[in-house]
Amino acid sequence: MSEVTGPLPPSPLRVLITLCVVLAVVMQALDTTIANVALPYMQGSVSASADQINWVLTSYIVATAIMTPPSAFLARRFGRKRVLLWSIFGFVLASVLCGVARSLEEIILFRLLQGLAGAALVPLSQGILLDIYPLKDRGAAVALFGVSVMVGPVLGPMLGGWLTEHLSWRWVFFINLPIGLLAFIGMMRFIQETPVDKTARLDWLGFGSLSVAILSFQLFLDRGEQLGWFDSGEIILEALVAAIASYIFIVHTFTHDKPFISLKLFKDRNYSVSVVFIFIIGITYLASLALMTPYLQTLMGYPVLTAGLVMGPRGLGTMLSMFLAGKIMGKMDIRWILFCGLALSAWSMYMMTGWTPAVSIDTIIYVGFIQGASLGLLFVPLTTIAFTTLPPQLRGEATGLYNLSRNVGSSVGISIVTVLLAQNTQINHAEIGAYVTPFNHLLNVWPASSQLNPASAAGRAALDSMVTVQASWVAYLDDFKLLMLLSIAIMPLLLIFRTPKLQASKPS
DSSP, X not given: OOOOOSOOOOHHHHHHHHHHHHHHHHHHHHTTTTTTTTHHHHHHHHTOOHHHHTHHHHHHHHHHHHHSTTHHHHHHHHOHHHHHHHHHHHHHHHHHHHHHOOSHHHHHHHHHHHHHHHTTHHHHHHHHHHHHSOGGGHXXXXXXXXXXXXXXXXXXXXXXXXXHHHTOTTHHHHTHHHHHHHHHHHHHHHOOOOOOOTTOOOOHHXXXXXXXXXXXXXXXXXXXXXHTGGGSHHHHHHHHHHHHHHHHHHHHHHHOSSOSSOGGGGGSHHHHHHHHHHHHHHHHHHHHHHHHHHIIIIISOOOHHHHHHHHTHHHHHHHHHHHHHHHHBTTBOHHHHHHHHHHHHHHHHHHHTTOOTTOOHHHHHHHHHHHHHHHXXXXXXXXXXXXXXXXXXXXXXXXXXXXXXXXXXXXXXXXXXXHHHHHHXXXXXXXXXXXXXXXXXGGGSTTHHHHSXXXXXHHHHHHHHHHHHHHHHHHHHHHHHHHHHHHXXXXXXXXXXXXXXXXXXXXX
């Protein structure tokens, strides 16, 4: 990405540029989860299975992950403003096509195009904010950027639920049209073009091998449970392709003069650890969001709008804690802020492991608020510490890889918890079902003897339904426990960080 080397824009122009950037980022981030609550309606509309309809989520995230790292090259080669405008145009067009799609294949194809087109919006917008704000205000700028990135996934279910309830699931895609139009006009008017480097070249082998590795690994995760894992020739092939492509990418990166991902990035300790951190955060946060929607709608029986509204307070927690983190950074050790974020995340997951199908709405809102607050205390300081000590000329490439790690973590996390949910539900069903026999004396006591009689077809059907609900509930708790353990497991990495001297770095 070409860096802006001139004077900083005046404050009024800076505010207008920031609004344009936030609009574009919110639009792109919103589509990560806005379709979550609408999935059951899409599933019925296009006659898809539960496994297949999840591709609507993961296809978008994978496409975004693949096209995020080349955004720095595209900005250098064609100009940052031009790339942003084309990204918004392509994203909005693909969104409209998703809204008019008539089959699952069409939705997945257009979601792929949507992810490919919009991938550059987040890293290039982040680069703009880092360029137009002085270092002393960068914490607040990163907080604002973090809100725009993370408020989309948080508010997505709420907005998606309202649109699906009152209009149609297709409007979760049509909503991007007015947002994209405002962002397009604003960027065209207020953002200056960066210098174009006609000599810029893309490492096609590095980009191609990384893209193939990510795509094949995601297919391996998404289709493995459905096809019986390594009993399927397709799954074996996808695993082999992922392994070979990963090997080619790693060897090429260490041997090429100008690899797709520069090894200079990993000489910075803070950045290297931050990439690992944001990968885990991508797993825990978006995976928990993906679990909450079916938990509320399937187990709790909430209508789509209620499910979206109940998840809304997460966004409030995220926004408040992000602005709080922006204010206190520079006044206390960033590692302590990150520790508080991880502790709150683990605590919220721990509380979720004790939920029952009768958990109250107040509890769900309370825990969701805490979980959202944990994200704000993680995202802002982590993004700041990742980029503060990096040389400016590496910033564009660094933002691309950083967001790649977050997106891959998100897609992998959603796939893993979905697979574990299906597997554990089957295991729990078998274990609980072992106690449902005609010899269980509890089934011989009225009213169970009349309604849950294993000797009758109606009784067996009722018993199977109850066992399935209990098995699913325990499977959800197992997933929540896994996410809690991940939050705890990365805490020791905090010791590796070196705290940048933010207060001593104020510009004159």
